[in-house]
Structures are given as structure tokens and as C-alpha cells.
Amino acid sequence: MVSIVIIGSGNVAQHLITAFLQSDEIELIQVFSRQKESVSHLISLDKIVSDYDEIKEAAIYIIAVSDNAIGEVSSKLPFENRLVVHTSGSMPIEILDSKNRRGVFYPLQTFTKNKAINFKEIPICLESELADDFMRIEKLAKSISNSVQSISSEQRKALHVAAVFVCNFVNHLYKIGNDICVENQLSFEILKPLIVETAQKIIQLSPENAQTGPAKRNDTETINSHLNFISDENQKEIYKLLTKSIIDHGKKL
Structure with missing residues (x-):
């Protein structure tokens, strides 16, 4: 089972929370949200934190925030050499702080609040700096989607x-x-x-x-x-x- 932490509470984060909770292969151990009430309808309050120092250890950390906040959020993570990915379609992998291993987990879809989506049909575009890390995020992607592809930052x-x-x-x-x-x-x-x-x-x-x-x-x-x-x-x-x-x-x- 792959353990993950989602950092963010917007449309993309909420749809990912829903999708991962439906997968038997994923353990969503925590969600980081500055406003706990924004995701409390999806996951129990004891799994929501708003303090970076309270983030638990996980195999993969998914930053699902606005593009202009990715760099700042990744720099505030209080750990090193762990696998951290962002969900942006336009930002390069290098926007993530280099103290951690970096990757991209980009679901290509338009997300609307409170509108259900079948994640199995959504293409997920992946990128990583290390081959072993790619295998990890590929396993994660295939647990919720039937369409998973390796795509560079430029592509x-x-x-x-x-x-x-x-x-x-x-x-x-x-x-x-x-x-x-x-x-x-x-x-x-x-x-x-x-x-x-x-x-x-x-x-x-x-x-x-x-x-x-x-x-x-x-x-x-x-x-x-x-x-x-x-x-x-x-x-x-x-x-x-x-x-x-x-x-x-x-x-x-």
C-alpha cells in the first residue's frame, strides 16, 4: 500500500482526496490545509493538519496548490530527501525545492467544485528526476486512472x-x-x-x-x-x- 499526504484543499486536492479514498492500494494518511473546514467533509478532522511540523512521514507528498504557491509551499516542508510532486500543468519540475526528490503528478482535466468525476478516464501525466521515483508515482497514478503517461516538463x-x-x-x-x-x-x-x-x-x-x-x-x-x-x-x-x-x-x- 502506498502512503501519501496531500498538501492543499482546492478543487484538484479535493478531487484527488476523493479518488484516493476509493482506492484499496492507497493509504491517505493526512491532508494539509490552512482551513481545515474546507476538506473536513471529505476526511476526518484527525487526519487534517494546518501546521507544517505536524506533517507525518509518507512515501509520496502531493502538492496541489495554485501555481504561484508551489515553490513557497515546497520550501516550507520540514524534511529532506523525500518524494514530493506537484499537480501543475504549466510549472516545471524545478519549481519544487531541491532539498527533496522531485516529481510531477498532473491530472489533465477541468475540475469543478462539487462535480463528481470518474478518475479512471482522466489522463495522468508523470515526470520525475529518478527512475525509482517514477515507478512509485506510476503505481500511485495507476491505482486511480487507466491512462498514465510519462511526459516532460516542456511537453x-x-x-x-x-x-x-x-x-x-x-x-x-x-x-x-x-x-x-x-x-x-x-x-x-x-x-x-x-x-x-x-x-x-x-x-x-x-x-x-x-x-x-x-x-x-x-x-x-x-x-x-x-x-x-x-x-x-x-x-x-x-x-x-x-x-x-x-x-x-x-x-x-
């Missing part, structure tokens, strides 16, 4: 950028679509079957082959009609930029 940064495009930016486009519907007394619900079909298509097709719409057809009459309809200048600029990118087949603008 992980590229993956995180790609994830921002396909997740965060796409969600913002949903927000714009919702705003346009509301402004014109339409329900956003009407668009949901289209959203689902669009997402499902790329399971079988490449994004390039799945692309449809006026920009793909270079239908300038429809494009100009849309631009004349859009009154919000920000929306208009986004429409122009994405239209040009599609027409240019995703080439640099």
Missing part, C-alpha cells in the same frame, strides 16, 4: 497550452453564444445538442475533418451578414480572428 507545458484552447477558450465561446441568445430572447438550451454533437465528432474524426461552417466553406456572404449583425466589437473581433484562422487552415495569422 506538459505544450499540453497545458493546448488544453487552454480546447477547454477554457471553448467555454468562453459558449459564454459568448449564451450572451447572444439572451440578447435575442433565445434559450441557450437550443444549442446544447449541437455542442454535444460537435464534441462527439472529434472522438472519431480529426478536428480538421470535423470542421464545418461558413468559414470552412469560405462563404463570404454569410460571414459578412454575421459581422453586420454582431454589435459587440469584442465579439466581432473574435469572429473575424477565428474565421481567418479557419480559412487559413489553422496557420499562424
